[in-house]
Amino acid sequence: MCNSDLYPSSKKIIHIDMDCFFAAVEMRDNPAYREVPLAIGGPSDRRGVLSTCNYQARRFGVRSAMPTGQAMKLCPDLVVVPGRMEVYRQVSKQIRAIFERYTDKIEPLSLDEAYLDVTDSGLYSGSATLIAKAIRENIYDELALTASAGVAPVKFIAKIASDLNKPNGMYIVTPEEVGAFVERLALSKIPGVGKVTIRKLHAMGLRCGADVQEYGRDNLVMQLGKFGESLWERAHGIDTRDVVTVRDPKSVGIERTFSKNICSFDECWAFIEGHFAELERRLAPKLVDRTITKLGVKMKFADFQQTTVEHHYTQLELEPFRHLLSQAIARQHQREIRLLGIFAGLKPKADAEQLMLSL
Numbered sequence: 001m002c003n004s005d006l007y008p009s010s011k012k013i014i015h016i017d018m019d020c021f022f023a024a025v026e027m028r029d030n031p032a033y034r035e036v037p038l039a040i041g042g043p044s045d046r047r048g049v050l051s052t053c054n055y056q057a058r059r060f061g062v063r064s065a066m067p068t069g070q071a072m073k074l075c076p077d078l079v080v081v082p083g084r085m086e087v088y089r090q091v092s093k094q095i096r097a098i099f100e101r102y103t104d105k106i107e108p109l110s111l112d113e114a115y116l117d118v119t120d121s122g123l124y125s126g127s128a129t130l131i132a133k134a135i136r137e138n139i140y141d142e143l144a145l146t147a148s149a150g151v152a153p154v155k156f157i158a159k160i161a162s163d164l165n166k167p168n169g170m171y172i173v174t175p176e177e178v179g180a181f182v183e184r185l186a187l188s189k190i191p192g193v194g195k196v197t198i199r200k201l202h203a204m205g206l207r208c209g210a211d212v213q214e215y216g217r218d219n220l221v222m223q224l225g226k227f228g229e230s231l232w233e234r235a236h237g238i239d240t241r242d243v244v245t246v247r248d249p250k251s252v253g254i255e256r257t258f259s260k261n262i263c264s265f266d267e268c269w270a271f272i273e274g275h276f277a278e279l280e281r282r283l284a285p286k287l288v289d290r291t292i293t294k295l296g297v298k299m300k301f302a303d304f305q306q307t308t309v310e311h312h313y314t315q316l317e318l319e320p321f322r323h324l325l326s327q328a329i330a331r332q333h334q335r336e337i338r339l340l341g342i343f344a345g346l347k348p349k350a351d352a353e354q355l356m357l358s359l
Helices: 021-029 068-074 085-099 128-143 155-161 175-184 195-203 209-215 217-224 226-235 265-288 319-329 349-358
Strands: 013-018 038-041 050-053 079-081 106-110 113-117 147-152 170-172 251-262 290-301 306-312 337-348
Touching: 013 085, 013 128, 013 155, 021 038, 021 050, 021 085, 038 068, 050 068, 068 079, 085 106, 085 113, 085 128, 085 265, 106 251, 113 155, 128 147, 128 170, 147 155, 155 175, 175 209, 195 251, 209 217, 209 226, 217 226, 251 265, 251 290, 265 290, 265 319, 265 337, 290 319, 306 319, 306 337
Parallel strands: 038 079, 147 170
Antiparallel strands: 013 113, 013 147, 038 050, 106 113, 251 337, 290 306, 290 337
């Protein structure tokens, strides 16, 4: 049985996730795309990888991070269009402006999803459910896009909940419902539990939260190490992470925890290529009084072990990330990848100049 004293039930967390965001923007802006299977991605050669697709395409088994050639075999009528990152970034800013009407505690995870902490909001008599409903209505009325939402007292449950009634839906888990929710929760729904991990858990007889609770913390840690501790916490509704609104000023980066783990170099490189321009944009205002000292790649595996590869660079260029990614992938050891990030380390210009003189 889940102990409700173990999680901060006073928190009100909303996870907003736009529905097939890039594809939805394309369908909004071009009516010809609205009734056809559509994907955003590169050419159909072996290195082309899809960044996202609409729900018509998903019915054929097409999914994000899939090679374009494979997607075309599954869905010969698939329409593949190149992404328009500047447009998506602008729409993302508009969505962020809507969030800011309701709270200043916003943690963007990517252009199309974010956590919001509305614990202290007095709007709608403090109802997180009504705030989430209003946000979704604002997004639809003003931007002609749909968003799904999850509402819960902790982050990971809010994220899971936002996926349960997709597309254009909402799911609420109240503090009183957390215990029952995690007991029946399929372990495959927990962020970071990928195909390899779930096979191992099933072999141990673990399929839902109640199974983990019965298995016991010590046994889990003995079998699974650090990941066992995290899994035990999630199976008891525990997630003490706050919604993070302030980032480390010593670096600028972009990272994503994938809804489904990835494995290959090409999938990782597609993420880096697709987000490089966003890193460049975030970095630009910082370079007024700071300079780049290093570039790096951060990777977290399905067992929650993390590795970071970084080297000294003084300019932001895409190609160094290919070498950094190769070194990070070499540490994978057949594990699935749950999180990937790229970053640039910074120092004030005076400190950097002194560092260079001392080398």
